[in-house]
Amino acid sequence: MPELPEVEVVRRGLDRGVVGRTISAVEVSHPRAVRRHLAGGADFAARLAGRTVVATRRRGKYLWLPLDDGDAVLAHLGMSGQLLVVPPETADEVHLRVRFVFTDGGAELRFVDQRTFGGLVLSEGGAELPPVIAHIARDPLDPQFDDAAFTAAVRHRHTGLKRALLDQSLISGVGNIYADEALWRAKLHYARATESMTPGQVRSVLAAARGVMSEALDEGGTSFDSLYVDVNGESGYFSRALAVYGREGEPCLRCGTPLRREPFMNRSSFRCPRCQPTPRRAHW
DNA sequence: CCTGCCGCCTGCGCGC
DNA sequence: TGCGCGCAGGCGGCAG
Numbered sequence: 001m002p003e004l005p006e007v008e009v010v011r012r013g014l015d016r017g018v019v020g021r022t023i024s025a026v027e028v029s030h031p032r033a034v035r036r037h038l039a040g041g042a043d044f045a046a047r048l049a050g051r052t053v054v055a056t057r058r059r060g061k062y063l064w065l066p067l068d069d070g071d072a073v074l075a076h077l078g079m080s081g082q083l084l085v086v087p088p089e090t091a092d093e094v095h096l097r098v099r100f101v102f103t104d105g106g107a108e109l110r111f112v113d114q115r116t117f118g119g120l121v122l123s124e125g126g127a128e129l130p131p132v133i134a135h136i137a138r139d140p141l142d143p144q145f146d147d148a149a150f151t152a153a154v155r156h157r158h159t160g161l162k163r164a165l166l167d168q169s170l171i172s173g174v175g176n177i178y179a180d181e182a183l184w185r186a187k188l189h190y191a192r193a194t195e196s197m198t199p200g201q202v203r204s205v206l207a208a209a210r211g212v213m214s215e216a217l218d219e220g221g222t223s224f225d226s227l228y229v230d231v232n233g234e235s236g237y238f239s240r241a242l243a244v245y246g247r248e249g250e251p252c253l254r255c256g257t258p259l260r261r262e263p264f265m266n267r268s269s270f271r272c273p274r275c276q277p278t279p280r281r282a283h284w
Numbered sequence: 285c286c287t288g289c290c291g292c293c294t295g296c297g298c299g300c
Numbered sequence: 301t302g303c304g305c306g307c308a309g310g311c312g313g314c315a316g
Contacts, residue, residue, distance in 0.1 A: 001308080001309070001310085032292095032293085036312095061310080076310080076311085077310095078293090078309090078310065078311090079293085079294095079308075079309055079310065080293090080294080080295095080308095095294090114293085114294060114295075115292095115293050115294050115295080115308090115309090116292085116293055116294080117292075117293065117294095117309075117310065117311085118310090157286090157287090158286080158287080159286095159287070159288085163287085163288085166310085166311095168310085168311075175309080175310070176308090176309065176310090265288090265289095266289080266290090266309085267307095267308080267309060268307085268308085268309095
């Protein structure tokens with residue numbers, strides 16, 4: 001699944017591939033891909049023709065393309081979305097949803113999304129920060145992320161720690177995979193009651209999240225030369241470097257105890273039962 | 285205001 | 301062999 005590091009890799013690819021280019025035409029082949037654009041796909045396409053992409057931006061898992069008039073194309077990849085820069089003669093992908101053609105006749109920008117959880121929207125006045133994502137917190141790789149404010153906010157919540165990590169209004173860019181990895185590194189249980197945590201514990205799990213995402217980005221940044229994300233929306237990083245996610249029954253890399261998969265929040269959570277024991281103060 | 289849950293969507297792998 | 305079901309999960313919207 002594309003989480004922050006994967007989205008950042010895509011953003012860098014778009015920065016090389018589409019900045020400075022003028023859109024000549026847009027084709028929307030699946031209405032769900034632009035469902036957040038309330039005026040519909042035809043309006044989305046018509047209004048983008050003639051506009052020039054001037055930059056690429058990202059916050060958490062959202063990325064957007066500021067345009068020359070102060071608007072922006074905002075994108076979320078969801079579970080399976082890809083933004084590809086490909087030669088025009090490339091055969092259409094099975095799950096091609098939106099095609100951007102440019103006036104220079106060069107590579108097209110294509111939004112491909114098997115499960116259609118992702119989507120695009122034209123955000124008026126959204127070049128600096130699209131208003132529709134104003135509620136999304138800065139991510140931990142953002143230089144302006146406020147560690148102290150995050151620590152205080154988490155300790156004021158009355159919820160389980162993993163719920164807080166996945167709450168995009170507290171911290172963005174963290175999905176199920178990186179949440180489990182960060183919790184394992186910090187030796188904390190996913191249900192740990194946030195209001196009972198010490199400031200040091202919150203800083204510890206924040207540092208762990210930042211660390212695992214930075215390392216993933218370094219890996220992705222070196223192994224990706226194009227915008228390609230594999231069919232699972234995953235970079236090669238995952239198969240080698242995940243310590244707990246997807247490793248049910250395999251030994252903990254620290255203590256050798258078999259790792260467990262447990263249902264939490266209607267999804268799977270992976271933990272080491274010895275390094276991350278069930279806390280006395282918990283929110284399930 | 286705060287918190288938790290549901291539904292959206294498709295392909296794959298499993299069991300019968 | 302074929303079918304049905306569970307699973308993957310981010311997040312907007314809404315209920316309590």
